[in-house]
Amino acid sequence: MAYLELEGISKSYGKTKVLDGVSLQIERGEALVVFGPSGCGKTVLLRLISGVLDPDDGDIRIDGQSVVDVGPEHRGVAMAFQNFALYPHLDAFENIASPLRARRFKDEEIKRRVHEIASLLRIDHVLDHTPRELSNGQKQRTSLARSLVHGPAVLMLDDPLRNVDAKLRYEMRLELPRVLKRYESTIIYVTQDYKEAMALGDRVGVLLEGNFHQVDKPTEVYGQPRDVRIANLFGDPPINLFPVRPERSGDGSLRASIGGTSVAMPAGRSDLAGKDCLIGVRPEDVEVHFDAVDQAIRAELDAVTPFNVRTVMLLKTSDETEILSSCPEDNTLETPRGRREVWAKIDMGKALYFDRATGTRL
């Protein structure tokens, strides 16, 4: 039996239905990432599990026991808030010690535990500071320490890296799994950043319009998204989507026109013939060549964004179709001046196909 179970959870505010019959099972010790755009109900979901809000309908069970009528202080659930929610009138030490004080730990034990987690998160030198005197990164770590210090059975992290700068976010993305592993909690991690979802989740639940559209391993969500919206949200740079209608050509093979070039469809997708569909191609499956290649789409190089190990290029074909490509950094691509004629070769074997009307994957 799953450790944490949600069954048909609904929550409305006035006429707006925020969550509509959400069901979910999380195993003990699992890290589940709830991924979705802002306003999809992620935060409300966490608040329902924590007990500060009550669901209109449905049941929440922790370890087989329904907790719907249990107050937040008795659920054994901890949460790190997106806005940190530190107590401004208490110093960092007392902020972190708060869950231990509620459980009436002895003073020495509180001291030992607070110092232990503080040194793990490298905030032991600022424990006597009030939240006002802490930097954003330190606030974020203090809030994290407070949620971890008593080793909660269920730990919820509400987009904890949202309000910290890019460098710190990168650091924490590497550090968090190490810290979280030590405490063996069951983790629900909410984020809008697919990289965090990939890095931290055993599974990822994609929450859209009040319900989970897909709950799967991160690689599955990335590689086999259930519909076009998930494919679009999950990935940066975003997936290329080309509206096509594959047709049989003279020699019997299935071909589709992308950016004015006829491209062969992979064998075995004869079901797509004559169907209005969207071809989704991850930018890393688009190779860029500077000389004409068979089956490649002619395009102009419109913009180049060099990252450290990959270069993202925006290509434009003669019919204004835009193609994003993400290539390993390569000397031949070094700062091309002005527009250049290139050929984009799409790895059609890795392409995804979606129904143009419903968006579901074919």
Add this chain to the structure above:
Amino acid sequence: MRMGRIVRGVLLTLVGLFFLFPIFWVLLMSFMTNADILRSPPSIIFHPTLSNYTALISGQLTTNVGTLKTNYMGNLLNSLILSVGSVALSLVLAIPAAYAFARFKFRFGEDMAFTLLSFRFAPPLLVLLPLLLYFQQIGLYNSYIGLIWVYQLITLPLILWIVRGYFEDISVDIEYAYRLDGHSWWKTFIRIAIPLARPGIAAAGLLAFIYAWNNFIFALVLGSSNVQPVTVGALAFVTASGIQYGQIAAALVLSILPTLALALYAQRYLVEGLSLGAVKG
């Protein structure tokens, strides 16, 4: 830059003088005899005397027609009992109410809050005469409890509405976080909500105290000399043989002192921005 600072200093001094001069003049008057006060043109050179204060404290008002008994120190004590009592009662009632109005949506909540505020719109005279009749019938006339009850009309809505705003400004996440740490609702209210709203509570309490202290009409109508505060008691210095300006000035100085002391004490809690930096918006 320097020029601007000088001009600002001069202007601030002028404004300060304008507002403080009457108080300064009253302070001088309290050390003058009636003859010095009434001299024309007025002068700030005089022989200071403590006679006004001794007359107040001993309760012997000596005029050219004889000696009158006053009970100004009793009035001062009454003022303290009435103001402290009514502000304390209001704080006990209004803080939980303000929290409820700030945090919970309930039926007729807004209407109730507005009704309480509307007590401040009505002119006191409108309710005073009926109140007087009722108070005489149920034995509340001329009692501290009766006056403290009526003073709630002044202090309760004021504290309720000011403190409510402060509670609303506290991020609800801070309270949620404290609940999730394992603390009960009541502890969250006592240890998080009240400390964070303390500047507001201090400001509201101080304002309510000043309003209660300065109230005149309720005590004049609903009480007789043994419960009357300084505002009513000062009338005694308008005697048959003339107005005792010196004693009035001394009485004023004495009556300012408690409010001044309270304001100085409350100042430390009035410091704003206690909750800044806790929540990133």
